[in-house]
Amino acid sequence: MRSAHTVEQVRAAEAELMARMPEGALMQRAAAGLAYAVVEFLGRSYGARVLLLVGAGNNGGDALYAGAMLAGRGAGVEAVLLAPEHAHAGGLAALRAAGGRVVPGPRSTPDVVVDGIVGIGGQGGLRPEAAALVAGLGDVPVVAVDTPSGVDVDTGRIEGPHVQAAVTVTFGTHKVAHLVDPAARACGAVHLVDLGLDLPPAAVTALQAGDVTAMLPVPEPTAHKYTRGVVGVRAGSQTYPGAAVLCVAGAATGLVGMVRYVGGADDLVHATHPEVVVGAGQVQAWVVGSGGGEGAAAALREALADGVPLVLDADALAALDAPLPVPALLTPHAGELARMLDVDRTEVEADQLGHARKAADRFGCVVLLKGRHTLVAHPDGRVRATTVGPPWLATAGAGDVLAGLCGSLLAAGLDPFDAGSVGSWLHGAAAAAASAGGPLQAGDVAAALPRVCRALLA
């Protein structure tokens, strides 16, 4: 599990550890990890030209000490101080002692920029002087210290000019901005330097392959199809019959004992999935709404009558007007969530964590907000982010496959939070496998799911 903590949690844990450590020891650990990551990024240190952007706080201190270490290994290190009177004194002395120099501004194009403008102490986007400096550096790759300067660390929002990093080196634990878009996109690859912090439960987590393997429903030796769970799909319509096929494809990957289908695409489903039972019957979970058109509201009523857990997708989300009486997983994309909350899509995209949490609270359900980094928010406040899945996955019908897959996990006995986060991880991993760096279609994602599960269980 990857864990991301809030600034307040990190500061408390750091204070507790610092009280037991020699002064400055944590910053030395952080700086050593940072210097190591810069060398790894460049592939060398000797002769490399490194430019440090140094702000007023300890984030700049990390950059200065790392710069001193790099200068000691033969790099040419220059530092631009954004607040010369407040730059970290010890770090500055170390840099100078190692042969590094303070310069008024960049004098030539460096090989790498180290962004130590601001870390967890930041407020709002970059201030004008810092913004101009960053903009002037053009395409030079940036290694960000702790967080890319200018992003909101606890929400993942971006509200002004910010650094776009190639690599972010963070300390002690991940921060929310490393997992939640749009800030996560500004981080590039994230490296964690362990500081040995003692941390409380994380604000946001991200499942890793081992976590997903441990949660996969695996049949008991004595299993039969009904003990493994039956998932029902109420999806597709005259206008969108293909959605029924894709939703069924996501449900019928073998993670449950049986799939039932009810809707307007019986013949098509039968032809493409002969193993699927067409017609109503007993199920452990229903998936409702993918491509459901105007019939989605009626389909939702019928599914609710069974009293089993639900996945609500697409048109069923539009039919939702009150908290549901059964455990449920809602799977909107940003546009659908915007309609559910009566806000603009751009507002959802700008504050994905805030809106996912708000919807989970308002509807009393687990809300899975689809996107580059999908978020799964529980009404109790827990949030998981899914960081696997290539941009090729942004293709019509991929959401239908996801809804079916999550439904099969619900029917197999996972709760909506686990079903959403495991389902979205498997969906992203299957997309990566199907894509292999190239284009894919939604059906390819469903077809790759058994392979992904097999690799996990191997």
Ligand SMILES: NC(=O)C1=CN([C@@H]2O[C@H](COP(=O)(O)OP(=O)(O)OC[C@H]3O[C@@H](n4cnc5c(N)ncnc54)[C@H](OP(=O)(O)O)[C@@H]3O)[C@@H](O)[C@H]2O)[C@@H](O)CC1
């Ligand atoms: N604690 C520890 O044990 C360890 C901490 N570590 C490191 O310390 C970092 C936290 O350091 P921190 O608390 O000094 O805050 P920090 O992020 O440097 O920024 C504060 C200054 O930035 C300024 N500023 C604010 N907003 C701005 C903006 N938008 N644009 C531009 N400037 C802005 C603001 O200045 P002012 O308002 O005074 O002008 C303020 O003084 C943490 O991220 C990690 O790197 C590691 O060494 C591990 C051990």
Ligand SMILES: Nc1ncnc2c1ncn2[C@@H]1O[C@H](COP(=O)(O)OP(=O)(O)O)[C@@H](O)[C@H]1O
């Ligand atoms: N940039 C991206 N990178 C990775 N995955 C993405 C990206 N954009 C969207 N996705 C994923 O692609 C899928 C698209 O689903 P959705 O928008 O519901 O499509 P549809 O409604 O056509 O089925 C979701 O699983 C979403 O998380």
Ligand SMILES: [K+]
């Ligand atoms: K930074």
